[in-house]
Amino acid sequence: MSLRRTPLNQIHREWGAKFVDYAGWEMPVQYSGALQEHLAVRKAVGVFDVSHMGEIEVRGEDALPFLQRVTCNDVSRLGDQQAQYSALLYPQGTFVDDILIYRFARNHFLICVNAANREKDYDWMLKHRSGSVSVEDTSDRYVQLAIQGPRAADVLQQLTPLQLSTIKNYRFAVGPVCDVECIVSRTGYTGEDGFELYLPPSAAEKIWRALFEAGKEVGIQAAGLAARNTLRLEVRYPLYGNDIDETTTPLEAGLGWIVKLSKEEDFIGRQALESQKSEGVRKQLAGFEMVDSGIARDGYRVFFDSCETVVTSGSYSPSLERAIGLVYLPPERAVPGEEIAVEIRGRKRQARVVETPFYKK
Amino acid sequence: MNVPDDLFYTEDHEWVMVEGDTATIGITDYAQEELGDVVFVELPEVGDAFTAKDSFGSVESVKAVSEIYAPVSGEVVEVNESLTDAPETVNEDPYGEGWMIRLKLENSAELDNLMSADDYKEFLKEEVG
Numbered sequence: 001m002s003l004r005r006t007p008l009n010q011i012h013r014e015w016g017a018k019f020v021d022y023a024g025w026e027m028p029v030q031y032s033g034a035l036q037e038h039l040a041v042r043k044a045v046g047v048f049d050v051s052h053m054g055e056i057e058v059r060g061e062d063a064l065p066f067l068q069r070v071t072c073n074d075v076s077r078l079g080d081q082q083a084q085y086s087a088l089l090y091p092q093g094t095f096v097d098d099i100l101i102y103r104f105a106r107n108h109f110l111i112c113v114n115a116a117n118r119e120k121d122y123d124w125m126l127k128h129r130s131g132s133v134s135v136e137d138t139s140d141r142y143v144q145l146a147i148q149g150p151r152a153a154d155v156l157q158q159l160t161p162l163q164l165s166t167i168k169n170y171r172f173a174v175g176p177v178c179d180v181e182c183i184v185s186r187t188g189y190t191g192e193d194g195f196e197l198y199l200p201p202s203a204a205e206k207i208w209r210a211l212f213e214a215g216k217e218v219g220i221q222a223a224g225l226a227a228r229n230t231l232r233l234e235v236r237y238p239l240y241g242n243d244i245d246e247t248t249t250p251l252e253a254g255l256g257w258i259v260k261l262s263k264e265e266d267f268i269g270r271q272a273l274e275s276q277k278s279e280g281v282r283k284q285l286a287g288f289e290m291v292d293s294g295i296a297r298d299g300y301r302v303f304f305d306s307c308e309t310v311v312t313s314g315s316y317s318p319s320l321e322r323a324i325g326l327v328y329l330p331p332e333r334a335v336p337g338e339e340i341a342v343e344i345r346g347r348k349r350q351a352r353v354v355e356t357p358f359y360k361k
Numbered sequence: 362m363n364v365p366d367d368l369f370y371t372e373d374h375e376w377v378m379v380e381g382d383t384a385t386i387g388i389t390d391y392a393q394e395e396l397g398d399v400v401f402v403e404l405p406e407v408g409d410a411f412t413a414k415d416s417f418g419s420v421e422s423v424k425a426v427s428e429i430y431a432p433v434s435g436e437v438v439e440v441n442e443s444l445t446d447a448p449e450t451v452n453e454d455p456y457g458e459g460w461m462i463r464l465k466l467e468n469s470a471e472l473d474n475l476m477s478a479d480d481y482k483e484f485l486k487e488e489v490g
Contacts, residue, residue: 018397029424030397030424033397033398034397034398034422034423034424035398035400035423036398038423226397226423226424227423229424230423293401293403294401294403294421295400295401295421295426297426315423316400316401316421316423318400318423323401345403345419345428
């Protein structure tokens with residue numbers, strides 16, 4: 001099967017990208033180097049093509065009650081031009097996907113979903129659709145660019161008459177960027193200030209080039225999936241398929257804050273999460289850092305007591321210059337200071353549970 | 362891609378420089394470029410012995426880990442300790458300061474199994490396509 005390419009594929013080649021197969025897409029994994037790209041986002045600004053992410057639009061009179069039923073956060077708290085991190089859950093309380101919900105109006109929402117889950121999420125939402133609701137996969141209508149870093153606003157402001165200072169965290173606006181109407185959202189997956197831009201594919205090249213022109217002075221950097229992964233891991237944002245999936249619940253993943261058991265409406269997964277909450281979780285996602293030398297990678301075996309599990313995400317942390325990772329442990333072991341062993345190239349090496357996020361500003 | 366003429370090469374992208382009965386070993390420019398930013402190098406200790414094609418260590422970039430294989434058999438007589446604190450040297454100077462270990466050659470006939478610079482260039486062409 002041939003890989004899907006984003007409309008910016010040729011531009012990435014021009015920018016010197018190396019590519020990787022990610023969820024069926026040929027995506028830039030790095031340009032000049034993952035370290036440099038990571039640090040550019042922490043110190044200045046980086047631009048990621050994240051067009052592989054899916055967009056699903058929900059419209060209709062019953063859009064709100066429908067989303068209250070299929071997601072675990074409280075959508076009624078969301079005003080127009082606001083975004084909310086949430087999840088689609090199975091009845092057993094585990095993840096179908098983690099998502100971002102944008103509210104345009106009472107009867108119009110856009111859901112940003114993970115690339116690998118796009119079809120699954122769409123089918124799931126169709127299956128649970130009720131009342132006057134339309135669900136449409138509109139992914140192909142958008143190129144998504146993430147402009148992330150402390151200088152992101154300075155750079156993007158040069159391309160738009162929108163007053164970016166008025167778009168607070170987790171809010172968005174619709175307006176012209178390089179004279180093309182875009183969704184400008186103050187969100188991201190890096191732990192830095194920044195924006196996610198949803199734009200028509202026909203304008204992608206123009207906006208990409210304009211961003212790099214505007215950001216030249218502050219050292220704007222094209223950044224790939226390698227940097228995106230280390231940036232999100234340092235601030236402990238979970239990655240679907242690694243840290244969360246159909247076997248884990250938000251409570252286990254440390255995402256209890258997106259589960260609103262207090263909301264009036266019933267939602268899929270609610271019962272399971274209520275009992276999990278009252279009984280207590282059996283495993284908890286914990287951060288660790290290596291004490292011995294070596295880098296713990298995704299899937300490496302982890303040993304504690306007489307039990308065995310695996311690293312869900314593990315990498316070198318460019319900001320901390322240490323090897324860090326995430327692992328599910330029993331609650332009594334998921335405590336800073338606890339020691340575990342990670343098998344690296346056949347040898348058990350010592351690691352220690354630490355506070356997360358690993359990286360704080 | 363830099364491929365110095367006076368070295369021997371393996372299909373796993375290690376290089377070997379032979380001086381008398383000592384073989385200095387590192388990874389090639391192509392290998393470091395493919396790996397990306399090297400952040401950790403794990404090497405054996407002086408006195409360890411390896412048979413050709415044994416893994417003697419590993420090199421890790423932000424994104425990936427790669428085993429390093431002994432191109433020839435022998436005992437480790439020197440290790441580039443400076444890579445512990447400055448693993449990026451492997452990217453910056455793969456054929457020079459980025460060398461990894463020196464082996465005392467056990468059987469110089471094994472060198473015949475390695476590629477010349479021209480062979481390796483040809484091999485890269487096929488590898489890269």
